[in-house]
Amino acid sequence: MESNLSDTCMVCPHLCDVDRTTSLGKCRATKQIKIASYQLHRGEEPVLSGTQGSGTIFFSHCNLKCVYCQNYDISEWGNGHYYSNEQVAEIMMLLQNNGAHNINLVSPTHYSLQIKEAIKLAKAKGLNIPIVWNSNAYENVEILQELDGLVDIYLTDFKYWNDNNAAKYSSAPDYAYHAKKAILEMYRQVGDLQIDNDTNLARKGLMIRLLILPENINGIESILNWISEDIGNMTYLSIMSQYFPTHRADEFPEINRVITHEEYSFALHVMEGLGFENVFTQKTSNLSD
Numbered sequence: 035m036e037s038n039l040s041d042t043c044m045v046c047p048h049l050c051d052v053d054r055t056t057s058l059g060k061c062r063a064t065k066q067i068k069i070a071s072y073q074l075h076r077g078e079e080p081v082l083s084g085t086q087g088s089g090t091i092f093f094s095h096c097n098l099k100c101v102y103c104q105n106y107d108i109s110e111w112g113n114g115h116y117y118s119n120e121q122v123a124e125i126m127m128l129l130q131n132n133g134a135h136n137i138n139l140v141s142p143t144h145y146s147l148q149i150k151e152a153i154k155l156a157k158a159k160g161l162n163i164p165i166v167w168n169s170n171a172y173e174n175v176e177i178l179q180e181l182d183g184l185v186d187i188y189l190t191d192f193k194y195w196n197d198n199n200a201a202k203y204s205s206a207p208d209y210a211y212h213a214k215k216a217i218l219e220m221y222r223q224v225g226d227l228q229i230d231n232d233t234n235l236a237r238k239g240l241m242i243r244l245l246i247l248p249e250n251i252n253g254i255e256s257i258l259n260w261i262s263e264d265i266g267n268m269t270y271l272s273i274m275s276q277y278f279p280t281h282r283a284d285e286f287p288e289i290n291r292v293i294t295h296e297e298y299s300f301a302l303h304v305m306e307g308l309g310f311e312n313v314f315t316q317k318t319s320n321l322s323d
């Protein structure tokens with residue numbers, strides 16, 4: 035995979051083949067990094083947020099087009115400001131100096147190569163907290179390989195097993211094919227999640243997030259079976275219940291509601307049956323009966 039930033043963009047599986055200095059691909063991102071916000075974030079899993087917060091950087095735009103995106107003002111509208119790679123490195127240092135336990139790169143995929151340079155610049159300045167790659171898994175293995183040794187923790191979604199659902203709700207019909215390859219590469223690089231006994235903070239490894247969608251649109255049994263068989267049931271999972279209909283969800287009646295207690299419990303039941311024990315649950319109060 036060609037990684038020269040002067041070439042046309044083939045960074046993610048969409049393979050748009052456009053020059054992002056003059057045209058826009060499916061993610062609508064130019065070549066320069068755009069950031070919506072950066073802050074110490076206390077709402078992540080406890081092993082990431084700790085006591086002082088995760089140093090979160092929210093990148094503008096996204097390479098998936100999820101009709102229910104809960105951050106559509108950032109992902110679809112592209113709200114944010116442009117920064118040079120050097121300025122992004124400075125943001126990382128600022129977050130570290132403010133006490134962040136890690137640098138949490140949210141929706142980084144479409145800026146993978148620029149962020150790689152920013153991480154290198156920050157490390158040269160003394161950045162020494164873990165780098166968290168917080169992505170949707172619709173990524174090319176060859177690009178992830180460029181991050182080998184720079185990223186400490188892969189925090190990735192696995193959204194859908196079924197191609198029709200991936201096409202309908204995220205405009206990525208080959209999502210599962212690429213997500214499986216991407217997650218295996220992530221695991222090859224960092225292995226199972228390691229948590230420091232003294233601080234209870236994640237140091238290195240893989241965690242997979244599963245945002246439970248209505249009507250089991252995820253295909254949760256197939257996803258969990260695959261994780262169990264191809265990676266192992268020691269994998270850390272984060273089962274998320276906070277789905278709510280927003281953005282274009284009202285165009286799809288089957289997802290135009292919060293999930294039920296039964297749908298959330300079903301995911302937990304499948305997970306328990308497969309022997310997963312390393313699980314973070316984020317059961318919110320908005321589940322319906």
Ligand code: SF4
Nearest residue numbers: 043046049050059061
């Ligand atoms: S990163 Fe953006 S422009 Fe590049 S291939 Fe993916 S969607 Fe297309």
